[in-house]
Amino acid sequence: MFDFTPYAGLPKTAEEAKKQCLLANRILANENVLDGYGHVSVRNPEAVGTFFQARAVAPEFVTIDDILEIDLRGNVVTETKFRPYGERVIHSAVLADRPDVFAVCHGHPHEVVALSAVGMPLRSIGQFCGMFWKPLPIFDAYSPGSGMLISESQDGERLSRALGGARGIVMRGHGFTMTGNSVQQAVMNSIFFRDNAKMQLLLLPFPGAEVKYLSEDEGRSAEKTQYSDISLGRCWDYWIARAKKAMPDLQEF
Numbered sequence: 001m002f003d004f005t006p007y008a009g010l011p012k013t014a015e016e017a018k019k020q021c022l023l024a025n026r027i028l029a030n031e032n033v034l035d036g037y038g039h040v041s042v043r044n045p046e047a048v049g050t051f052f053q054a055r056a057v058a059p060e061f062v063t064i065d066d067i068l069e070i071d072l073r074g075n076v077v078t079e080t081k082f083r084p085y086g087e088r089v090i091h092s093a094v095l096a097d098r099p100d101v102f103a104v105c106h107g108h109p110h111e112v113v114a115l116s117a118v119g120m121p122l123r124s125i126g127q128f129c130g131m132f133w134k135p136l137p138i139f140d141a142y143s144p145g146s147g148m149l150i151s152e153s154q155d156g157e158r159l160s161r162a163l164g165g166a167r168g169i170v171m172r173g174h175g176f177t178m179t180g181n182s183v184q185q186a187v188m189n190s191i192f193f194r195d196n197a198k199m200q201l202l203l204l205p206f207p208g209a210e211v212k213y214l215s216e217d218e219g220r221s222a223e224k225t226q227y228s229d230i231s232l233g234r235c236w237d238y239w240i241a242r243a244k245k246a247m248p249d250l251q252e253f
Contacts, residue, residue: 009229010102010182014046018067019253020103020183021052023240026250028105029060030243033190038107038175041091042183044069051095055082060247072096074153087149089156090177097160101179103186108175111197116172118204122197124214124222129196131189131226133219137162140172148174168193184232187239192226 011017021042028034036058044050050069054062068084069077074092076084091104115122116138123135139162142148143155148171150159159177163169167189168178178193180186203211214222225231244250 009184011042011045014044014052014069017042017045018052018064021054021067022062022064023243023250023253024103024105024183024187025054025059025062026243026247027187027239028107028190029058030246031191031239033105033109033194034059034107038105039085039087039091040183040186041070041088041095041104043095043102050077051091053085053088053091055080056085063249074156086151087156089153090150090159091156093153093156093160094163094177094179098163098165098179100181103180103183105178105180105186105190106175107178107190107194109194109197111194111201112170112176113173115197115200116170116174120200120204121213122170122193122200124196124219125199125203125211126196127214127218127222128226129192130214130219130222131167132193132196133214133216133223134166136168136170136176137164137166138170138172139163139174182232184236185227188226188232188235191239 011020021040024040038059039053041051041053044052050071052067053070054066055068057066068080070088071077072092072095074089090106094104095101121135124130124133139159141158150156168176170176178186178190180189
């Protein structure tokens with residue numbers, strides 16, 4: 001029997017938020033959404049103007065001691081010798097602009113990067129990914145000489161403006177930035193969007209085929225189901241159990 005971590009929704013304390021940040025990193029690494037790069041941020045429920053994010057380390061190796069507190073301008077609040085992620089400005093800009101967002105994930109799934117380069121709309125073809133019935137915006141306004149990184153404040157702000165009120169944004173040749181009203185929702189969005197992109201890649205050898213995407217009615221109905229506490233809790237338990245099996249040090253969480 002697995003010792004499941006109960007679905008708890010939004011954390012009530014800073015320590016709970018740090019724990020969810022740790023678990024999100026490990027889950028997304030274990031599910032191959034994040035690799036040696038990528039990062040997650042979680043609002044601090046005890047301080048409106050700050051969020052938690054790991055230091056610049058591969059998500060698979062994040063520990064609770066690696067979690068830093070950062071303000072909405074991208075300044076590290078925690079006294080530390082550790083270096084933060086350069087692209088933390090993605091998170092600070094989005095969290096500053098979107099009070100409805102509680103967690104943000106930025107990653108580089110190969111399936112998403114591939115589809116971002118061919119012009120195929122990234123939108124729902126599977127019921128489980130109904131929350132993306134409306135295509136996400138595509139960002140392609142990188143600063144010259146930046147290497148397509150979002151590491152300056154103005155770059156993060158430009159990305160956030162392009163995101164607008166959408167659930168996430170595809171970054172041409174780079175990956176995606178995904179949001180969630182909770183950590184669990186951000187994790188679900190990230191995994192299911194990647195999985196939907198996997199299925200879309202299977203369609204590329206059939207250029208003449210008519211793709212039947214989910215309609216707005218189908219997508220909204222599926223989204224309601226997926227974002228229910230029952231569905232979020234079921235998936236969260238599943239992903240944590242898989243991560244704990246692969247990463248024994250998570251057993252204490």
